[in-house]
Amino acid sequence: MNWTAYVDGYCERLAPGLWGEPLNDVTNLAFLVSAAAVWWRADGRRTGRALAVLVGLVFLASTVFHLTATRWGGAADSGFILVFVLYFAAKFPRVFLGVRMKWSWLAAPAFVVLTVAMAALGDSLYLPALVGLAVFTAVLAYARDPYWPHFAVAGAVFALSLAFRSIDGVVCGVFPSGTHFLWHLLNALVLYVVSNAMISKEKAPSPTPAKGPSTVDRAAAD
Structure with missing residues (x-):
């Protein structure tokens, strides 16, 4: 396979060149904003910082792909999204369900x-x-975890994002810029929402088990 081969997969791109997809290129900045916001929310925690770095790599890979329009750029773009998803999936049972990491x-x-x-x-x-x-x-x-609405919202936004990605080539005749740029904007939001939920869950104090009446309380009751 020729990894340097030209890829013309989006409505906005009409020819090779670094600025063949200006709207797609610019909207990649949404991932950078998302990465910065996740880093700030992480407040020094390892998991949060790892999520921020992975979102930043999504920004970098997607930007390179839409600038170069090559197979290797596309592989990097999809690859770093997959790395984020796999890391998040691996941490989810640990953070939200308390499963030991050796199983999570x-x-x-x-x-x-x-x-x-x-x-x-x-x-x-x-x-x-x-x-x-x-x-x-x-x-x-x-x-009954209070963070389930975060994932419901993220799922709804991602479904809309997938729809815009799917119709990019269909709308070329009426909207030459296409709709792939909306995939960037909405996905950046999804990555922030799920990352923020995981960070917030880790920050939340563990519930304190209920205690029986103290010695003083029992004495007063007697």
């Missing part, structure tokens, strides 16, 4: 299996992420 990380290969299975059926490589958000939402709602 198994959520990552489980997601890979889901992705491969859905790809074999002809589905989009990004659809498994939407399924994952739905599963996270359902699990947290069942557990």
Whole structure:
């Protein structure tokens, strides 16, 4: 495979060149803003900082891809999104469900299996992420975790984002810039929402188990 081959996959791009997709290039800055916001929310915590760095790498890879329009750029773009998703999946059971890390990380290969299975059926490589958000939402709602609405909102926004990504080539005739730039803006929001939820969950104090009456209280009762 020629990794340097030219890729013309978006409505906005008409020819090779670094500025063949100006709107797609500029809207990648939304990922940088998201990364900075996640870093600030992390407040020095390791998980939050890792999430911020991964969002920053999504910004870098997506920018390079839309500037160079090459196969290797596209692979880097999809690759760093996958790295973020796998890291988040691996940490989710630990942070939200209290599962030990030696078991929590198994959520990552489980997601890979889901992705491969859905790809074999002809589905989009990004659809498994939407399924994952739905599963996270359902699990947290069942557990009555107060953060389940964050994932419900993230899932709804990501579904809209996928729709805009899907119709990019369809609307070229009436909207030459296409709709892929909306994929960038909405995905940056999704990455912030789920990252902020994980950071907030880690920051939240663990519930204190209820204690029985103290010795003083019992003495007063007697």
